[in-house]
Amino acid sequence: MAQEYPLPRFHFQVDWGGAKISFTEVTGLVMEREKIEYRHSDSKDFNKIAMPGLIKNNNITMKRGKFEKDFDFNTWMDDVANERAKNRRDVVIRLLNEKHEPVAAWSAVRCFPVKVTAADLKSDANEAAIESIEIAHEGLKLMKV
Numbered sequence: 001m002a003q004e005y006p007l008p009r010f011h012f013q014v015d016w017g018g019a020k021i022s023f024t025e026v027t028g029l030v031m032e033r034e035k036i037e038y039r040h041s042d043s044k045d046f047n048k049i050a051m052p053g054l055i056k057n058n059n060i061t062m063k064r065g066k067f068e069k070d071f072d073f074n075t076w077m078d079d080v081a082n083e084r085a086k087n088r089r090d091v092v093i094r095l096l097n098e099k100h101e102p103v104a105a106w107s108a109v110r111c112f113p114v115k116v117t118a119a120d121l122k123s124d125a126n127e128a129a130i131e132s133i134e135i136a137h138e139g140l141k142l143m144k145v
Helices: 070-080
Strands: 012-016 019-021 023-028 031-038 049-057 061-065 089-096 102-117 130-136 140-141
Touching: 031 140, 070 102, 070 130
Parallel strands: none
Antiparallel strands: 012 019, 012 089, 023 061, 031 049, 061 130, 089 102, 102 130, 102 140
């Protein structure tokens, strides 16, 4: 039986190199392929043909609350800077249903951080401190669950 309503986007889980970490927001789950346009020199058609090209990998941004003595984002950024091929992580993002079961999952392979943003500080604010990390990857795939 088909589901009669779309899935909510607020119930998700991130598997971060083997550990499950809570995030408030994940953006950039984009799968994009470049288009190649070509026209043969003796083509009688006065237009180009289109062909699929290389896959373009967009960065993924993840946001979460800042906790005391939690420096994982910055530590990972430092580790990757010294060892370019090592310390990469696979990241799996799972969209969950109301029974906490995965209904969709995206796998990003060989990820490394490219940007870590500390929380904005404001003396008259009443919100939680939110930090973010932007990661590059070598491929994003929708997994069948």
